[in-house]
Amino acid sequence: MNSFKFPKKLRLLKSSEFFFIFREPKCIYSLQFNIFGRINKLQHPRIGLTIAKKYVRLAHERNRIKRLIRESFRLNQHKLPFMDFVAVARKRSVDLDNVVLLKKLEKLWQRYCQLS
Template sequence: MIPAQSFPRCARLTEAADYSRVFAGRHRSGGRVFLLKWTPNDTGRARLGLAISRKCAKQAVVRQRIKRVIRESFRQRRLAFPAVDIVVMCRPDAARLDKRRLREALERQWQSIG
């Protein structure tokens, strides 16, 4: 697999301290479907964290589908992002959208990071 097309562990937020640092930061972008929070990091690469709650989608199957769409979109754009830690949260509208619409909404949100 080509490294740019993978989603390695180094591209994920895995520690609670990392999430806390992002939530304490002041950079954010909100839309009808997704809310993004991000903060610069010193790893030299973009990293992704997900915070998809039951308030967003009651069924686990729906939450997992939303997470897959987010991870795939991030994976494809990962090298274009600056060195930031990003946490993606969703709003209840996300549960009602299909994959294509989720992806379109997320693409609009990615534009705010830069």
């Protein structure tokens, strides 16, 4: 049975890990998010988040978006290829409510599954 926990090993924490992805990313874009990914040598996917104040002004909105991205990743981690991902929120992500935002993220994860 799959575990749907979100331990520290599933997170990108160091700037060097982010730079690794941005060197040669496989990109998937939408109006609300850009998700960059790169194959890792681990046996699980990992995620890092980038949400700029320039695009999402209010802290509670940034926190809401981060929470939803993490939740979406946690629920889809067993379907995803063994890649490191960086999710970048864009301006239009603030305008969506939680349900629609989760559906958009679900579609992006599905597109990554089809890539590999």
